[in-house]
Amino acid sequence: MSVVSLKERSVDRQEPVPVTPSPIESGPVEGVMLRARAAQRDFAHVDQATADAAVRALAWALYQPDHARELAELAVADTGLGNVADKVRKKQRKTFGTLRDLLRSPSVGVIERDEAKGLVKYAKPMGVIGAVTPSTNPGATPVNKAMMAVKGRNAIVIAPSPLGYRTTSRIVDLMREELGKIGLPQDLVQILPSPVTKDSTEALMKACDLVVVTGSQDNVRRAYSSGTPAIGVGAGNVPVIIDETADLDAAAERICESKIFDNATSCSSENAVVIVDAVYDQAIAALERAGAYLCTPEEKQRVVDRLWVKGKLSRDLIARDADILAKAFELPKEAESKKFFLVEETGVGKAYPLSGEKLALVLTVYRASDFKAAKARVDEILNHQGKGHSCGLHTKNMDRARELAEDLEVVRVLVNFAHTFGNGGGFNSGLGFTLSMGCGSWQKNSISENLSYRHMLNITHLVTPIPEDKPTELELFGPHWKRIGHEEAAR
Template sequence: MDPDLSSIQEARDTVVRAYEAWKAWSRVSQADVDRVCAAMAEAGYQASERVGRLAQEETGYGVAAHKKLKNEFGSRVVWQSIRDQKTVGVIRHDPDRRLYEIAWPMGVIAALVPSTNPTSTAFFKALIAVKARNAIIFSPHPSAKRCIYEAVQAMALAAENAGAPKGLINCLQQVSLPGTQELMSHKYTALILATGGTAMVKAAHSAGKPAYGVGPGNVPVYVDRSADIEKAARYIVASKAFDYSTICATEQSVIADRPVASRLAELMRAEGAYFTNPQETDALRRALFHPDGSMNTAVVGKSASYVAVYAGFHVPLETRVLVAPLLKVGRAEPLSHEKLTTVLGWYEVDGWEQGCETSIALIQAGGRGHTQIIHANDERVIMAFGLEKPVFRILVNSMGTLGAIGFTTGLMPSMTLGSGGVGGSITGDNITAYHLINIKRLAYETLSPPPEAFSAGEIPAGPAPEEIERVVQQVIHDLLESKTSY
């Protein structure tokens, strides 16, 4: 059978099976939901090391130990964040307004999963979908289909053993673009949950179904003269090196306030940063991006030493990130865009106002709606960044990788970060179980009696009978004159 046709048929069969499972799951109690989800979270946590290693081996991206940590986050930490959420029956009651809010599941969810964070995203999406009483079908990235399948199977088996219907959690194995398109457009698919590159998200938004999609991140980090410079240097290097920069909220460019720039660079070197010279910077431009501006996937998620050798130069063995001093932003400077590898841009500015302008320029160049980081202790500067940046996560004195996903901040733990209307998404939230339910509202009358206009009162007088007769005769006359008949 033709591979594309086989993939399409698999998608159709899987959606029908998931829909039948969902019909049963949509009627279960909150206790049933929470028991199943707790079992899923524990299974994911226990499988974190195994599937993290599989992910690194299959994709060649990142660090196995770091993927293990992301898997633990996507299972246990995510579960802890949604464990007490009510997703069945009456979830809120406002006695003063006489209003009840009732949770209602979406149905079958199509989940697109990237190769950069494959298994942690699968754990996370399975948990939030099932917590909201939905079925879910995963369409894995072709280069990560084995590890994603293993992660999904761990969740599915745990769910079934805890009482969930078979077919509630699924993963396509015959992966193709036509198959994914069939999954997204099928009549039983209720919603699309897309995490990945721009092309994937655009396809999800074009499928004719409600979709949560996230845009690319091009996260600037501004380091103000009021900052704890030692902490900023430690956090920036560690965050950029984490899993070799495969999380979309990782720092992409440092904007250093000039009075502290030299000291910040010195401290970053002590943490393992290597600052490139003009020739090496130019080599990185050619290595990281194709002539048409697209990213070279050969260096995605690779170590600093690997990227340097690929670009044609060598760095000390202890190097963790490469830092390229830059002057321009936008089309004229490829390195000012998102770099899903261990390369940082470096800009120097005079004061927070210039830092603000450069941040906005970087965000407009490719990360609208996503994330901004600021290291500062001057609350006036911090609030200025919070009020003015066209992004929906402004992290203060935290690292991008773990802060934006809600591991080291108070943000909702999530592996899908909305970029809001400015970034082409329907929400700027960190997506969680709450986004996967509809809410019915049971509303009692609060105004009694109703406004006077709705009472019987005096009935307004209509046209006089003779006037009605005159209009009818005129219509008949006009019809006869024009030889029009019924």
Template sequence: VVSILKGRNAVIFRPSSRGAKCSKKAIDFMREGLKKVGAPENLVQCAEDMDIPTTNLLMQKCDLVVATGGGPMVRAAYSSGTPSYGVGVGNAVAIVAEDADIQQAASMITSSKVFDNATSCSSENSVIIHSSLYKTMIEEFKKNGGYLCTPAEREIMQQTLWVVNDKGKQTINPKVVAQHAQDVARLAGLSIPGDAKMILIEGTLPAHEDIFSQEKLCPVLTLYPYDTFDQALDMYTRITLRCGYGHSVGIHTFKSEYIERMGETLDTSRVTVRQPMAAANGGHAINRMPSTTTLGCGTWGKNSTTENIHYKHFLNITWVNEPVAPREFSEEKIWGEYWKKYGK
């Protein structure tokens, strides 16, 4: 909202039905703040109980749409005829390399995973761990409040986390979304330690065929071992091709060759190095990326940008230009090196 207002804009929020009450409460706080500084309260508005046709009409009439819902919402925004910024599906994956500081990595991943009960699109859903560290990382996760499910409990968790909706499609069970690990376990009929705040699942291979490699929107984290860095990158790519393509990848390593290779070769908008992804992906003092909760995923994720949507995206820029002394150039200066190498 600060980014929007910074560009001298007004904004109308159309929250989802499940988030309507808390969204309205947050917007009321903003309106009180505007009134306190003598600004018009209606710079920030909330459209409650708006049906889909009216929402579509609103998108057609406004100047810009920012769509942060699911795929259908983003497609509707792009189809409205109004300039739009959409976001792709989140399904953040982190890699723990053989040289990682495992205590730091486990602490960061846990803090990111449990933040806001894993509702952030940047919350790690899968962690790909070098096989030499795999068992040790599990123990570190346990020290940070993780509970490791048995194979039998994994099956129970799968039946709890995913259900078939009224359209016959398998989808996340809405009852687990944004719930604490204790509540997710209780819903599954499992008994976990009272201090557990994250549920660990050992994934099955190939990872991209394992349903637990998908976005889960609750504090359930899936773990996969790997042997070579090539395998880790291939596993990441195949997981995100199924869910979360173009969004982000994390890496816990000190090897610059790994980091550079990921930036050069992976189809991802963000490579987040040795940081908790839920905090870092959206911009933070620790990395100085633009701060946002709206993350573009580029054409990989069917979005118009790979950037963090921030204040510059809510500005129209006027270019004032005046004549200056022209640069002198010739074909020889432009093409000379090319001609020397390849001929005219």
């Protein structure tokens, strides 16, 4: 399809969808919102092919190799978080996977029919999406959210972390350029003017039609109190179990690959591994073969003292390369060539900082007497931090996986995965690609699934008559009548 301009292009036949603008406070947000509303009004009625063309354009802005590398280098230079090679991989993998998902799904006109129920569902845009994005992914997350928003024929305004502003501003410019190349309104994608402040972010939250927040829990709470419909995500602190049936070397390789990716910046990165006693020593050996260094009790204390400063994670050590951590922790020379660090722990809670999320190449290790004890430990860790997010299991016993899914208060239970590469969508995982994972009411989130474009749609239901489906009173109340001895139950 050749995309030229909105005026020259045919649009779908549905009636215009009125979008009622929210009040805009004066200040830096006003101009951005006016431009977003104007662009979205033009774009709101395009056909599916045009919406998909816009999504492809946004994806290509980041996916093309020179852009992915430029933005990865910029992000690392500005934030000091993660590493360039993995950020390039993340940008391309997440963008490619999200594009796959979006191009396979309808978002314009009729998106679902249920003849038996007489229902037809029509997709409509929400309007302008306000997206708050984190410093850990200043390039990938804005594109991921923009693709989803535009898929639903919305506009998007991004409020980035100040630390990652330069990176986000650059990718926004690139996305706008790609839209312009195919004759679509560039103002479908915008960024708040610098400097981004709490006040300007809150003004955006109040003025837009949906807020989507990935990042600090403070921003999530602000979004929920803004008066605008909001989707926030929760903190991660992923614990995984290795049981006695697991392929230990395969489990260790997966854990290593996931833990070290982008220096553990992902909320889906493993933060604790709980190993059953029967294979504890063998599993530790397998993790060491995969590239781990096991800290001594004395070294453990230095890890704690230096990774946390006055009760908070050190900005100088989170998401840093392993050799930098080894030197900071004063580990032996051999540790500088390792990929990540194991620290054994016995407790969970505020008095045990290693039981929480670390955003660093440090993996806490717990020993459990058996699977039952391992499950209890995982539950304890999640109740301390990360409840609702996810957990993992390395096993050959699927009954145990089902038990975790049935009993634990998490949205996702991953079995035999490199957790980071399955949790936010993967080519061997049925979860949708995303960089924002809902944690349900367990973390006061409004969704208990991976964020998708469907969360950025309004749905109109066309309802037509069907054969009456009305059971008798006996069918519905019969069991209760029997329990209470009601006379109708005997008839």
